[in-house]
Amino acid sequence: MIAHPGSEVRVLIRSRPTANFAQELIEYLPDGQTVSVHQRKDSRKGVVNNQLSSWSFRLDGVLHDVSQEEVYGRVGRGVVLGALEGYNGTVMCFGQTGAGKTYTMTGATESYKQRGIIPRALQEVFREVEQRSDHAFSVHLSFLEIYNETLVDLLASVRGCPGVGPGGMAVVEEAGGGVSVRGLSLHPVHSEEAALNLLFEGEMNRIIGAHALNKHSSRSHCILTVHIESRSRTLSDAKYVTSKLNLVDLAGSERLGKTGSGGQVLKEAMYINKSLSFLEQAILALADRRRDHIPFRQTKLTHALKDSLGGNCNTVLVANIYGEASQIEETLSTLRFASRMKCVQMDPVVNEH
Ligand code: ADP
Numbered sequence: 306m307i308a309h310p311g312s313e314v315r316v317l318i319r320s321r322p323t324a325n326f327a328q329e330l331i332e333y334l335p336d337g338q339t340v341s342v343h344q345r346k347d348s349r350k351g352v353v354n355n356q357l358s359s360w361s362f363r364l365d366g367v368l369h370d371v372s373q374e375e376v377y378g379r380v381g382r383g384v385v386l387g388a389l390e391g392y393n394g395t396v397m398c399f400g401q402t403g404a405g406k407t408y409t410m411t412g413a414t415e416s417y418k419q420r421g422i423i424p425r426a427l428q429e430v431f432r433e434v435e436q437r438s439d440h441a442f443s444v445h446l447s448f449l450e451i452y453n454e455t456l457v458d459l460l461a462s463v464r465g466c467p468g469v470g471p472g473g474m475a476v477v478e479e480a481g482g483g484v485s486v487r488g489l490s491l492h493p494v495h496s497e498e499a500a501l502n503l504l505f506e507g508e509m510n511r512i513i514g515a516h517a518l519n520k521h522s523s524r525s526h527c528i529l530t531v532h533i534e535s536r537s538r539t540l541s542d543a544k545y546v547t548s549k550l551n552l553v554d555l556a557g558s559e560r561l562g563k564t565g566s567g568g569q570v571l572k573e574a575m576y577i578n579k580s581l582s583f584l585e586q587a588i589l590a591l592a593d594r595r596r597d598h599i600p601f602r603q604t605k606l607t608h609a610l611k612d613s614l615g616g617n618c619n620t621v622l623v624a625n626i627y628g629e630a631s632q633i634e635e636t637l638s639t640l641r642f643a644s645r646m647k648c649v650q651m652d653p654v655v656n657e658h
Pocket of ligand 1: 320321322400401402403404405406407408409413523557625
């Protein structure tokens with residue numbers, strides 16, 4: 306089923322299965338769309354009080370105790386098929402560190418069954434490209450990391466890569482409303498295997514870079530983009546149709562504790578808070594259709610995703626939650642963000658040229 310541009314952002318909740326999942330505080334309703342969260346009053350002040358405050362969030366679906374295959378089917382497949390038809394698409398994972406964003410996007414590398422959305426999306430793209438013999442496709446990959454508002458090309462180490470060039474990397478606006486990242490390498494790929502090799506190389510570079518800077522990789526946003534171009538072989542005057550499929554692992558959304566954070570940790574948190582807060586503002590402005598006033602350029606993340614959050618784009622957000630009692634504040638904050646994201650309306654357009 307192809308996702309239909311023009312609909313709202315789809316938002317699903319996925320919870321990480323843990324032995325201490327707080328069933329008494331996080332309740333999934335039988336409709337498969339609603340989660341109720343109960344929080345003990347005064348729990349933050351250390352007062353023992355059995356009264357509960359409760360909140361309900363109705364989203365597009367709950368992924369609790371479901372396989373990676375089902376997650377791909379409900380989250381990724383429609384966006385991937387849409388991208389093959391010429392509609393930009395974005396799948397984003399949002400939530401605190403440890404909630405399962407990377408597991409959802411990339412999966413566990415040691416097990417084929419536990420592959421995440423990205424490897425499954427790459428498989429589907431190449432399967433479709435092979436089957437649709439009436440179209441000529443060309444597929445390129447890029448892999449961008451945004452750390453403290455600095456752009457990093459995670460595939461710069463690939464042999465034959467041209468390098469960043471004198472102007473450095475920057476998000477640039479294109480005629481027609483699109484954006485691209487100057488200096489970001491684009492790699493032609495002809496098979497699922499070649500694409501998976503690039504994914505692996507980029508993931509390795511993310512980890513190596515994190516070690517070099519003494520940071521954890523969860524402090525950066527990562528955008529793997531599949532650039533697809535296609536043209537009908539049967540129509541002599543067929544136009545080229547282009548699209549971008551963005552698969553985004555956002556930095557951990559947790560807030561800093563009140564004490565003890567300084568220096569680099571504080572700086573990282575400030576950059577993350579700023580980009581997530583502008584992501585939300587951009588989404589809210591889109592929901593109001595205040596397109597002229599959308600603050601895309603305020604952060605690298607929103608600017609790089611400018612043509613993927615509005616216009617001709619299918620957007621799906623997975624709100625990952627870590628459902629232990631000690632994390633209930635963060636869970637509430639993730640669900641509030643998720644429910645605000647539900648308001649966005651999109652306009653359908655296919656990119657033809
Ligand atoms: P994040 O990227 O949000 O920081 P991770 O994806 O690294 O979190 O998940 C933290 C740990 O929990 C990892 O060991 C991961 O394999 C495990 N995990 C997360 N979600 C699931 C899930 N749905 N099923 C099984 N294991 C999971």
